[in-house]
Amino acid sequence: MSDDCRGKASWPELVGARGVDAASTIERENPFVSAVIVLEGTIVTQEFSCTRVRVWVNTSGVVVDIPVIG
Template sequence: MSDDCRGKASWPELVGARGVDAASTIERENPFVSAVIVLEGSVVDGQFLCTRVRVWVNTSGDVVDIPKIG
């Protein structure tokens, strides 16, 4: 992670939570990022952004990986 990123950087406590609830929590706890819900197995670009947190969810909508800035 870049030293330029501001605010909380990861949310391990959200693994297993509902994706939409996790996204709301992330954006509330770090107003400098936008949470993006992504279905597990989806192809995404490799670009690192301090303003984005990907919330990886399964087909049930539950978080399957630690959401973190990037």
């Protein structure tokens, strides 16, 4: 993660939460990022962004990995 990113950078407490709730929490706790819900196994680009947090969810919509800026 870059030292240039602002605000809270990771949310380990959200693993196991509903993805939509996690995304809302992330955006409330760090207004500098947008949370994007992504189904696990989906292919995504690898570029780093200080304004994005990917929220990886399973087919039930539950967060399966720690959301982090990137």
